[in-house]
Amino acid sequence: MSRRISLGVIGLGSIAQIQHLPNLARLDDLFSVKAVADISPRLNEAIADRLPGEVFTSTDWRAVCSHPDVEAVLLLTSGAHEQVTGGTLRAGKHVFSEKPLCLTVEGAERLHTLASRRGLALQVGYMKLHEEVLAELRDGLEKIGDLRLFRHTVYHPDDSVCLGPVETIRFDDIDHGIISEAAAFEQKRTVEALGDLPADWGRLYREVVAASFVHCVSFLRGVVGSLPRLTSADMWRPSSSEPPCILARGVYPDHSRVEMTWLWLPSYPAYRESFEAHGTQGSVQLRFPNPYLRNRTASLQVNSADTVARHPGGKQSAFVRELRHFHRAITTGEHPDDALGAREDTAWMQDLVAALALKHGLRAAGEAGRRR
Numbered sequence: 001m002s003r004r005i006s007l008g009v010i011g012l013g014s015i016a017q018i019q020h021l022p023n024l025a026r027l028d029d030l031f032s033v034k035a036v037a038d039i040s041p042r043l044n045e046a047i048a049d050r051l052p053g054e055v056f057t058s059t060d061w062r063a064v065c066s067h068p069d070v071e072a073v074l075l076l077t078s079g080a081h082e083q084v085t086g087g088t089l090r091a092g093k094h095v096f097s098e099k100p101l102c103l104t105v106e107g108a109e110r111l112h113t114l115a116s117r118r119g120l121a122l123q124v125g126y127m128k129l130h131e132e133v134l135a136e137l138r139d140g141l142e143k144i145g146d147l148r149l150f151r152h153t154v155y156h157p158d159d160s161v162c163l164g165p166v167e168t169i170r171f172d173d174i175d176h177g178i179i180s181e182a183a184a185f186e187q188k189r190t191v192e193a194l195g196d197l198p199a200d201w202g203r204l205y206r207e208v209v210a211a212s213f214v215h216c217v218s219f220l221r222g223v224v225g226s227l228p229r230l231t232s233a234d235m236w237r238p239s240s241s242e243p244p245c246i247l248a249r250g251v252y253p254d255h256s257r258v259e260m261t262w263l264w265l266p267s268y269p270a271y272r273e274s275f276e277a278h279g280t281q282g283s284v285q286l287r288f289p290n291p292y293l294r295n296r297t298a299s300l301q302v303n304s305a306d307t308v309a310r311h312p313g314g315k316q317s318a319f320v321r322e323l324r325h326f327h328r329a330i331t332t333g334e335h336p337d338d339a340l341g342a343r344e345d346t347a348w349m350q351d352l353v354a355a356l357a358l359k360h361g362l363r364a365a366g367e368a369g370r371r372r
Contacts, residue, residue, distance in 0.1 A: 003331055005031050008064035008093070010084060011077030012038040012047050015098065017168045018292055019319045020076055021047070026320065030327045037064040039178045042171040059175060065091040072096070072330055080210065082107040083185050085122070089114045094121040096326045099218070100210040101342040103189040105367050108346055112339035121329040123322070124338040128215055128288060129222040130321040131298040132314025137223065137286055140302035140309070145281030147256040150224070152216040154262045155272035162271045162292045193350050195365025197357055205353045208243050208262070216260040217345045219275060227348045228258045233355040242266065248352050281305045347371065
């Protein structure tokens with residue numbers, strides 16, 4: 001019988017309420033929530049009241065990390081997670097961190113070293129790499145000949161479209177001082193990553209590239225095993241009030257090309273995301289589900305020289321499977337190397353923003369500048 005892991009959950013916003021907390025309830029043979037923390041006191045109480053047993057609450061994440069009944073922490077706050085992840089590891093707790101883990105390469109390396117030295121699991125929420133059809137995808141890549149092109153495309157509508165009928169609870173009682181403290185930390189790390197670029201570029205890096213485009217980057221790395229050399233980048237902003245659309249291109253040593261496109265389409269009818277690979281003998285096409293809908297899985301089609309194979313998806317969502325993976329990492333000691341993957345993703349995303357800035361006559365410094 002599997003050992004139950006006592007959890008603390010930090011951050012109780014949309015993704016916690018829509019995916020992680022319901023999935024933890026389904027996996028009550030593997031996990032029990034003993035403590036929660038959010039900067040909204042009323043949200044803390046509302047969520048704790050829905051959970052079984054006595055649940056400790058606090059607006060200070062440090063109180064959850066130091067709680068004696070907590071063995072591992074799910075870090076589900078918005079923004080980057082370096083500061084809280086580091087504090088949690090130093091408190092001796094295993095960590096599941098939503099992405100992005102860090103804004104700097106150095107930060108990812110430091111967290112990897114810290115987790116390794118303390119013998120703790122550090123997993124990043126790259127849920128798309130836990131889709132059940134991933135084995136069939138990798139097998140399909142072996143059947144389509146010499147690879148010529150990888151293409152990953154995101155059609156991202158406004159959050160109101162993404163969320164659809166899903167209801168979440170929130171209260172207007174947050175401590176803005178805590179938000180300001182976190183923002184100051186992220187700004188410091190942004191300067192270390194990119195130098196002193198104008199503020200809009202820092203927001204682009206943090207709020208679009210590291211927060212959402214990261215899924216394209218991390219998925220490609222996870223499937224192929226490495227990231228391509230960035231060859232070009234483009235960005236266009238139809239309105240000053242909207243996030244920009246982004247197109248990045250790259251090339252692998254075998255000359256196969258990569259296109260990653262992130263489109264902001266505020267009134268698009270539904271969230272849509274696809275990954276394709278095209279080779280000399282066929283293609284693979286993977287369709288991802290809307291991440292804000294529960295119990296949905298990716299579907300795959302493999303068109304090879306002599307067959308068309310369709311895989312409608314598995315029985316468990318990627319969100320459930322990544323929690324199971326976290327449990328195995330803790331109980332078996334087979335810890336993931338996600339922080340090293342985050343290091344590669346972070347460097348690539350820094351280079352992307354630096355390339356975009358250069359097209360506007362701005363030269364990045366910091367970690368990105370030292371690599372150019």
